[in-house]
Amino acid sequence: MNEADSEDCVLADRALAGQQSAYGALMRRHRDAVYRIVRGHVGDGDEALDITQETFVAAFAALARYDGARPFRVWIARIALNKCRDWARRRAVRRFFAFARPIDEVLDIADNGATPEEALHSQRELARINAAIASLPSNLKDVLLLRTIEQMSQAEAAMVLGITEKAVETRLYRARAKLMEILRD
Numbered sequence: 001m002n003e004a005d006s007e008d009c010v011l012a013d014r015a016l017a018g019q020q021s022a023y024g025a026l027m028r029r030h031r032d033a034v035y036r037i038v039r040g041h042v043g044d045g046d047e048a049l050d051i052t053q054e055t056f057v058a059a060f061a062a063l064a065r066y067d068g069a070r071p072f073r074v075w076i077a078r079i080a081l082n083k084c085r086d087w088a089r090r091r092a093v094r095r096f097f098a099f100a101r102p103i104d105e106v107l108d109i110a111d112n113g114a115t116p117e118e119a120l121h122s123q124r125e126l127a128r129i130n131a132a133i134a135s136l137p138s139n140l141k142d143v144l145l146l147r148t149i150e151q152m153s154q155a156e157a158a159m160v161l162g163i164t165e166k167a168v169e170t171r172l173y174r175a176r177a178k179l180m181e182i183l184r185d
Contacts, residue, residue: 004029008072016063023063027056030073033150034080040145041084043134051087055080070159077150077160081142088138132182140175147172 008029014022034055039048059066059079066075133141146157147168158165 005071009068012063012066012068012072015060023060026072030076031056033073034076036149037077037080037145038084040130040133040149041081041138041141042087043130047087051083052080055083058083071156074152074156074159077146077152078162081160085138129183132179135182136175136178140171140178143168143171144175144179 008026011022011026011029015026031052035048035052038051038055039045042048042051055076059076062079066072133144136144142161143157146152146160147154152160154165154168157168161168163171
């Protein structure tokens with residue numbers, strides 16, 4: 001267990017003992033990673049904020065079941081993916097299939113030195129890539145986000161998803177191939 005994992009375990013124990021600031025520290029340590037996973041999964045920044053919040057509420061409610069022998073980031077990533085799946089089911093029921101994101105969401109990502117035409121092209125490409133990732137099947141999208149965006153090891157991604165490392169490798173290969181196919185069209 002590395003130092004960060006040990007610190008997470010101590011913070012989780014303190015939070016269980018009623019120290020609110022300890023859970024706040026856990027949230028600050030992992031919120032950006034959880035948000036990136038969720039945002040990549042749902043493709044919408046506002047929805048991602050809501051689901052990230054739901055993830056931490058659910059994690060707090062389940063904190064007594066956290067196994068300190070496993071990294072907290074793996075545990076919280078699994079909860080986040082489950083919340084994403086819940087969101088997808090609710091969305092399907094409501095027949096809400098909007099993958100497009102407003103261009104103004106990515107304005108701050110563009111290089112200030114770029115021309116307006118270059119910036120617009122860059123924003124459209126980023127939106128296209130994010131929509132392509134969001135359109136991937138869940139089993140491929142999860143692996144892609146964990147391995148490439150969150151830079152988890154193959155073993156960590158396998159733990160989060162409850163599959164073998166070989167399955168992670170296979171799904172990552174398929175996700176990349178499918179993404180290239182979608183973006184080529």
